[in-house]
Amino acid sequence: MRSKSRLRNGKEAHAYEDNVPLYRPPNNRTGRDLTSRLPLKLLTNTLSHICPHALDDNYSSLEESMRDGGCMLCDMRDLAQCALVSRRFLVATQTILYHNVRMDPVHYCEREVDLAAKRKRKSFFERNGEPVDAPKQRLEQFSRTVRDNQSLAIQVEFLKMPYMTRETCIADLARTVSVLPNLKYVDLPDGIYSDDRSCLTLKQELEARCADLRKMRYLHGAERSFALLSQSRPWENLENLELTRLEIEPTTLVSVMASFPTLHELKLEDSPMVDDTIFHQSPSTPSFPPIATFILQNTPRLTVGGFEAYLSRPETRKVLTHLTLVDTGVLPSEVYRILAASPYLRSLRINQSVHRAVTPAAIPPLASRSLEILRFEVESTSTSPHDLQLPSESYYQYLSSSILAGNLPSLVSLYALSTSPTFLLLPPPAAPFANARTPFPGLRQPLTLYTKSIPEHDWCLTVISPPTSTNRRGSATATRPVSFYNGSTQLGPQWGDKARDSVIVGNGFGGFLAVPSEDGPRQSSSGGHKHKHSWSKSSRGWMG
Numbered sequence: 177m178r179s180k181s182r183l184r185n186g187k188e189a190h191a192y193e194d195n196v197p198l199y200r201p202p203n204n205r206t207g208r209d210l211t212s213r214l215p216l217k218l219l220t221n222t223l224s225h226i227c228p229h230a231l232d233d234n235y236s237s238l239e240e241s242m243r244d245g246g247c248m249l250c251d252m253r254d255l256a257q258c259a260l261v262s263r264r265f266l267v268a269t270q271t272i273l274y275h276n277v278r279m280d281p282v283h284y285c286e287r288e289v290d291l292a293a294k295r296k297r298k299s300f301f302e303r304n305g306e307p308v309d310a311p312k313q314r315l316e317q318f319s320r321t322v323r324d325n326q327s328l329a330i331q332v333e334f335l336k337m338p339y340m341t342r343e344t345c346i347a348d349l350a351r352t353v354s355v356l357p358n359l360k361y362v363d364l365p366d367g368i369y370s371d372d373r374s375c376l377t378l379k380q381e382l383e384a385r386c387a388d389l390r391k392m393r394y395l396h397g398a399e400r401s402f403a404l405l406s407q408s409r410p411w412e413n414l415e416n417l418e419l420t421r422l423e424i425e426p427t428t429l430v431s432v433m434a435s436f437p438t439l440h441e442l443k444l445e446d447s448p449m450v451d452d453t454i455f456h457q458s459p460s461t462p463s464f465p466p467i468a469t470f471i472l473q474n475t476p477r478l479t480v481g482g483f484e485a486y487l488s489r490p491e492t493r494k495v496l497t498h499l500t501l502v503d504t505g506v507l508p509s510e511v512y513r514i515l516a517a518s519p520y521l522r523s524l525r526i527n528q529s530v531h532r533a534v535t536p537a538a539i540p541p542l543a544s545r546s547l548e549i550l551r552f553e554v555e556s557t558s559t560s561p562h563d564l565q566l567p568s569e570s571y572y573q574y575l576s577s578s579i580l581a582g583n584l585p586s587l588v589s590l591y592a593l594s595t596s597p598t599f600l601l602l603p604p605p606a607a608p609f610a611n612a613r614t615p616f617p618g619l620r621q622p623l624t625l626y627t628k629s630i631p632e633h634d635w636c637l638t639v640i641s642p643p644t645s646t647n648r649r650g651s652a653t654a655t656r657p658v659s660f661y662n663g664s665t666q667l668g669p670q671w672g673d674k675a676r677d678s679v680i681v682g683n684g685f686g687g688f689l690a691v692p693s694e695d696g697p698r699q700s701s702s703g704g705h706k707h708k709h710s711w712s713k714s715s716r717g718w719m720g
Contacts, residue, residue: 227251235391238336247285276334370397383410396421434462441469452482466495479505487517525551533570541578551591576600
């Protein structure tokens, strides 16, 4: 480009003036704002779709509540820009932004490449520079905002931050939570769960200021503060409680549990002192409260007799819907007693190691009309190659016979540490000249089966559908899983592809067995005659 003062007089100067674009002021039409007619609740609901993670009400940490397919920091920036439209937009936007506050460390988009370079503190002697701790700065700015504006502080209910931020910025976090009276969940450092001295001020602020907290954990070392909960009662609205490696007496546990009237999720992990006495009723001690989600891990002194006593009460029997038993005193052969005592149970997980086989005909079958998800993870303690059959396989035969008998009509998902249920749940082949319209007793709805032979492997998905009364073939190939992979376009018929589909059967080690399809010619018997290249022609039909 050339300056106009340097142009020569004549055609060149006139040509420059002709090509200069004329300034046109923006056409700002002033009219009636149609959004002013919308109710504030509807406007808030509409703006919430810009930042969907702001309405996340789960009690999980920042790392566990990540959303796929979006950048949360960019969504917050777009929602904050909507506050500049009008005052009504400002009120609706602040309600969403300060409901669930997230301090993500990075942008999950292409902007992070440019922003990471700008955050570095460069100097003449150090060209690389040290990156700025962005989550720490966001926490300091957020703390200053809520301390200066009480109307925004009362709207904060969830506060989530990265692990390193909550571990290193304990003082800033304590100053922040001291002005948040309606806080329900906050990511806390690990020291606060074990009564570490560095987190004493933060814990005192939580007990004094945040009376509406809904989730708390107690680790080994916090036995004294846990026992004082029955007297101080700082969080009466607690809903989720996790106890790990606590050395407490059963009577202390029951008295503390009775101080939480709204508790509906409890996790007991590595508690060898807890036994069946926590479920016993006594006039001198309070009863164990009803729990909707009960998770027990490594509690060998809790047996099936204690659960039957606990589920004998009508108020507990109606509330319990999710139960997890990992390395407890409840044996897999005694699960039928728990199912019989809990008519509203929806999901059950049992993880146990066995060393002796069981006779399926000797115990009653598993029966429940409400159970939808069953994680039956039974493994053998001895894996000797000289054994003809592992002891755990007898339990999966017992499980398969219970399902095929129709005793679990609502079951939709099944997890098993064995590949045998994949074949045990398939219907037997029909006899020749049999009535094809005779229904097969067993599955009444599709069953999603997850199997693996080794706990370290990934789950193999198999969808087993009940056979139909018409057009049923002897091998029941309609119940075999259909692959979504295709050799040419890598898409199966479920995605609209017209190419032939492949039939797969899992081998239990993360792969699949090769099964010939019905499109190509099958290899037939030669009848005593040898044909040249007979094997190559027949195999070429189903090998691709």
